[in-house]
Amino acid sequence: METASLKHAEAAEAFLRDEENADWHNETLWFVRSKRDRAAHSLPEWEQLREQASQIKTHTLSRLDDYLIQLEENAKKNGITVHWAANGDEHNRIVHSILQQHNASKIVKSKSMLTEECHLNPYLIERGIEVIDTDLGERIIQLRNEPPSHIVMPAIHLKKKHIGDLFHQHLGTEAGAEDPQYLTEAARIHLRQKFLMADVAITGVNFAIAETGGFVVCTNEGNADLGAHLAKVHIACMGIEKVIPKAEHLGVFLRLLTRSATGQPITTFSSHFRKPGPGQEMHLVLVDNGRTRQLASPDFRNSLKCIRCGACMNTCPVYRRSGGHSYHTAVAGPIGSILAPNIDMKEYADLPFASTLCGSCSNVCPVKIDIHQQLYKWRQVLGEAGAVESSKKMGMSGMDVLFSHPWLYRFAGRAGRWLMQKFPSLANKPSLNPWAIHRDMPKPPAQSFRDWYAEQNKKTNG
Numbered sequence: 001m002e003t004a005s006l007k008h009a010e011a012a013e014a015f016l017r018d019e020e021n022a023d024w025h026n027e028t029l030w031f032v033r034s035k036r037d038r039a040a041h042s043l044p045e046w047e048q049l050r051e052q053a054s055q056i057k058t059h060t061l062s063r064l065d066d067y068l069i070q071l072e073e074n075a076k077k078n079g080i081t082v083h084w085a086a087n088g089d090e091h092n093r094i095v096h097s098i099l100q101q102h103n104a105s106k107i108v109k110s111k112s113m114l115t116e117e118c119h120l121n122p123y124l125i126e127r128g129i130e131v132i133d134t135d136l137g138e139r140i141i142q143l144r145n146e147p148p149s150h151i152v153m154p155a156i157h158l159k160k161k162h163i164g165d166l167f168h169q170h171l172g173t174e175a176g177a178e179d180p181q182y183l184t185e186a187a188r189i190h191l192r193q194k195f196l197m198a199d200v201a202i203t204g205v206n207f208a209i210a211e212t213g214g215f216v217v218c219t220n221e222g223n224a225d226l227g228a229h230l231a232k233v234h235i236a237c238m239g240i241e242k243v244i245p246k247a248e249h250l251g252v253f254l255r256l257l258t259r260s261a262t263g264q265p266i267t268t269f270s271s272h273f274r275k276p277g278p279g280q281e282m283h284l285v286l287v288d289n290g291r292t293r294q295l296a297s298p299d300f301r302n303s304l305k306c307i308r309c310g311a312c313m314n315t316c317p318v319y320r321r322s323g324g325h326s327y328h329t330a331v332a333g334p335i336g337s338i339l340a341p342n343i344d345m346k347e348y349a350d351l352p353f354a355s356t357l358c359g360s361c362s363n364v365c366p367v368k369i370d371i372h373q374q375l376y377k378w379r380q381v382l383g384e385a386g387a388v389e390s391s392k393k394m395g396m397s398g399m400d401v402l403f404s405h406p407w408l409y410r411f412a413g414r415a416g417r418w419l420m421q422k423f424p425s426l427a428n429k430p431s432l433n434p435w436a437i438h439r440d441m442p443k444p445p446a447q448s449f450r451d452w453y454a455e456q457n458k459k460t461n462g
C-alpha cells in the first residue's frame with residue numbers, strides 16, 4: 001500500500017502561520033468547551049444521562065438491522081417513501097432521481113454532515129440543480145466555496161470581518177459592515193427568497209425512531225422546518241446509525257446534544273417529522289457508506305454511537321490549534337479521524353496521528369465513545385497495513401530501540417544534557433529543533449532524575 005502524505009501536518013502548519021487567527025480560533029473553541037462544562041455541571045444527573053445514552057446506543061447497534069427494518073415498516077405506514085443507499089454515489093443518485101421525477105431545479109438544504117460526506121452538493125450542481133444551504137454558517141462557507149470546518153459551527157474559522165466582506169461581495173451589504181445583526185438580517189432576506197422558490201427541501205436527520213417511523217431534525221435557525229413545510233417534496237438523508245428504538249429515548253439524547261455542543265439547554269428547534277403534509281411527499285434515504293464495515297469491527301464499532309455534537313472538537317488541543325480544514329474530510333477532529341480511515345484507509349492514514357491521545361475527547365463525549373483509544377488502535381492498524389509514512393516508522397523504530405535498552409536510554413540522556421549545556425544555541429535552532437520555533441528549550445538539569453533519586457536514596461538509607 002502506498003503511504004499517505006503528511007496532509008494534516010502540512011495544512012496545520014499553514015493554519016498556524018497566521019498566529020493571531022490561530023490564537024483566536026483556539027480561544028473561541030475553548031470558550032464553547034467552557035460553556036459545555038457549565039451546562040453539564042448544572043445537571044446533577046449528567047453522568048447518568050451519558051451512561052444511559054451510551055447503553056441505548058450499545059443496545060441499538062447490537063440489533064441495528066432489526067431497528068432499521070422496524071423504522072422502514074413504520075415510516076412506510078406513515079406514507080414516507082424509504083430508500084436504501086449502500087454508499088455515497090448511490091445516495092446521490094437516489095436524491096437526483098427524486099428531483100428528476102419532480103422536474104426540480106431549485107432545492108434548499110438544511111445542515112447535513114451526511115450530504116457533505118457524500119459530496120451531494122457538487123454532484124447536483126454538476127447536473128444543473130441550484131443547491132442553497134440555508135443554515136447561516138453553511139451558506140457562508142458555500143458562498144466562499146469551501147467545506148465546513150466544524151460539524152456544528154461550520155464557519156467557526158471565520159471572523160466578522162470575513163463575513164462582512166463576503167456579504168458585501170455576494171449580497172450587496174455595505175462595504176466594511178461587521179455588525180452581526182445587520183449581516184444576519186441580510187442573509188435572512190436573501191434566504192427567504194430561496195425558500196419561497198424551492199421545489200424540494202433536503203434535511204439531515206438527528207434521530208430516527210424505529211417505533212414510530214418518524215424522525216427529528218435539530219436546528220437553531222428553524223431552517224429545516226421552513227424548507228420542509230414550504231416545498232412540495234422533503235428528502236431526509238440519514239446514516240443508518242441515527243436510528244434509536246423508542247420515542248422515550250429522545251429525551252436522553254436531546255438533553256445531552258446541545259449541552260455538549262454549545263452549552264445551550266436545548267436546540268432552539270427540535271422538529272419532529274412523521275408523515276408528509278397534505279399534497280406533499282416525504283422521502284427518507286438510509287445510507288450505509290462504510291457504516292456496516294465499522295459495525296463489524298469490534299475495535300471501532302463504538303464510533304457509530306456518535307450524535308455529532310462536536311464536543312470532542314471543541315476540547316481537542318490539536319483541533320483547536322490546527323483548524324478544521326486541516327483534516328481534509330467532512331467530519332473533522334477526533335471523531336472524524338476515526339471515521340475517515342474506515343472510508344479510505346490510504347487517503348486518511350494521517351488523521352489518527354493528529355492527536356495527543358490526551359483523552360479529553362473521551363471525557364466530554366456524551367455517549368462515552370472511547371475516542372482516544374480508537375485513535376491509538378487505528379495507528380496500530382495503519383502500521384500493520386503499511387499505510388504509515390516511512391519517516392514516522394523510522395522514528396518509532398528508533399524510539400523502540402531506545403526505550404528497550406536502558407543503557408542506551410541513559411547514554412542518550414547524558415549526551416543530550418551535555419549537548420544542551422555546551423551548545424544551547426544548537427538546541428534552540430528552529431531548523432534543527434522545530435519545538436524551538438515558538439519557545440526556548442528549558443535549561444537542562446545537572447543530573448538525571450534517576451541519578452537524583454539514587455542520591456536521595458543513599459542519603460536516606462545511609
Ligand code: SF4
Pocket residue numbers: 260305306307308309310311312313335361364365366367368369371
Ligand atoms: S464523538 Fe462524542 S463528542 Fe465527538 S461529536 Fe460524536 S458524540 Fe460528540
